Amino acid sequence: MPEKYAVGIDFGGTKVIAGVVELSSGRLIGTGKKKTRQPNDVSDVSKRLVAVVDEALAGAEIAQKDLAGIGIGAAGMVNREKGLLINAVNLGLSEVPLTEPLSQHYGVPAKLGNDVEVATLGELKFGAGKGCDHFICIFVGTGIGSGIVIENKIVRGATGTAGEIGHTILHPNGKVCGCGAHGCLEAYASRTAIAKTIMSEVRRGQSSVVSDKIDPTKGILRSKAISQALEAGDELVTRTVIDAARNMGVGLASVINLLNPKRIILGGGLVEASELYFRVATEEAFSKALKIATKKTEIVKAGLGDYAGIVGASQLLLK
Ligand SMILES: [Zn+2]
Structure with a gap:
């Protein structure tokens, strides 16, 4: 893969954090963070995610061509294929599309996983599971x-x-x-x-x-x-x-x-x-x-x- 970086998003019950990550090393080169608050509707969720990703990208100063895509780990049940957060008790919403709005906004692929699954993947590649x-x-x-x-x-x-x-x-x-x-x-x-x-x-x-x-x-x-x-x-x-x-x-x-x-x-x-x-x-x-x-x-x-x-x-x- 020619692209060197991807944005990772940790979408939790109390906060959402994004970071630009160098794919080969797991090194973080820019982060953004916001508290998760009760959204008005589904589009409110994607607006907040875009704000956090923008903050991370601004700190990282990378070229668009070097960005492979955006990965999201969300708390709750997810549909990985459709990129939907099925059940987010903390947000009071269900069937929230997460990957499509981000993919459209930034013009790159976006993928979704469960929060525990992606944290395990992080430990497997670069942490205590290496x-x-x-x-x-x-x-x-x-x-x-x-x-x-x-x-x-x-x-x-x-x-x-x-x-x-x-x-x-x-x-x-x-x-x-x-x-x-x-x-x-x-x-x-x-x-x-x-x-x-x-x-x-x-x-x-x-x-x-x-x-x-x-x-x-x-x-x-x-x-x-x-x-x-x-x-x-x-x-x-x-x-x-x-x-x-x-x-x-x-x-x-x-x-x-x-x-x-x-x-x-x-x-x-x-x-x-x-x-x-x-x-x-x-x-x-x-x-x-x-x-x-x-x-x-x-x-x-x-x-x-x-x-x-x-x-x-x-x-x-x-x-
Ligand atoms: Zn129980």
């Missing part, structure tokens, strides 16, 4: 998602939903999950789960340095607030994070037993913000999994941080 042909990337944040790589290829499954590790069930009679089932991993080990537990404990009279940092209507507690509380030795936050990490470790033990991966890559805001979470989850995973299954498995942190989605989305153009 050189490894059998691994799973697990991203812990408001929810828990994963991308499975076997023989250097991302496994999508029969209906494209493979990797929904957040909805594996740990406790059949346990807490209600966002998906409607009871006792999913996500309801115990995500940042949202941690925020909910801390909120209810504070309501019952427990004190914590984060009590005024939780958004009570949405149950949001930022990863940064969690890491600051851990550094300050906050007892409630420490106990809750350890408990969530143990549940994560139980989920990881099942992953090890099922897939026998060479590597488990843990990423996402919560993992980056808390060494404690990473350490406890890892210890628990190795202590609970079958000994024979763990022998060649290593658990490491993601390598690309916040930019895995952008870098990975740019690589969609190479497929």
Whole structure:
């Protein structure tokens, strides 16, 4: 391919980030960022995407002929062939065309993938999965998602939903999950789960340095607030994070037993913000999994941080 660069877009529930990426190296040479807000209609979505891409292109100063296209990783269910975001709960819209408006506006091809899938692709090409042909990337944040790589290829499954590790069930009679089932991993080990537990404990009279940092209507507690509380030795936050990490470790033990991966890559805001979470989850995973299954498995942190989605989305153009 003669073109050297592609734009990658990470279209998440809270923000949209775009970057111009050098395809061969994964190097970022210009970025743009905006908060995701409630759009008025479908065309409002593409206008905002164009604004973010323009910002990234302005910073990169590349010639139009060097641009291979635009790759998008979107949170939610996607139709890759039609370039549609099928279901975006956060936006209150469905069937949103993402690739066609961008392709028309910039006169280049555009491709769409799911956010976890493209972040996994980023880690595979340039991050912690580089050189490894059998691994799973697990991203812990408001929810828990994963991308499975076997023989250097991302496994999508029969209906494209493979990797929904957040909805594996740990406790059949346990807490209600966002998906409607009871006792999913996500309801115990995500940042949202941690925020909910801390909120209810504070309501019952427990004190914590984060009590005024939780958004009570949405149950949001930022990863940064969690890491600051851990550094300050906050007892409630420490106990809750350890408990969530143990549940994560139980989920990881099942992953090890099922897939026998060479590597488990843990990423996402919560993992980056808390060494404690990473350490406890890892210890628990190795202590609970079958000994024979763990022998060649290593658990490491993601390598690309916040930019895995952008870098990975740019690589969609190479497929
Ligand atoms: Zn669930």
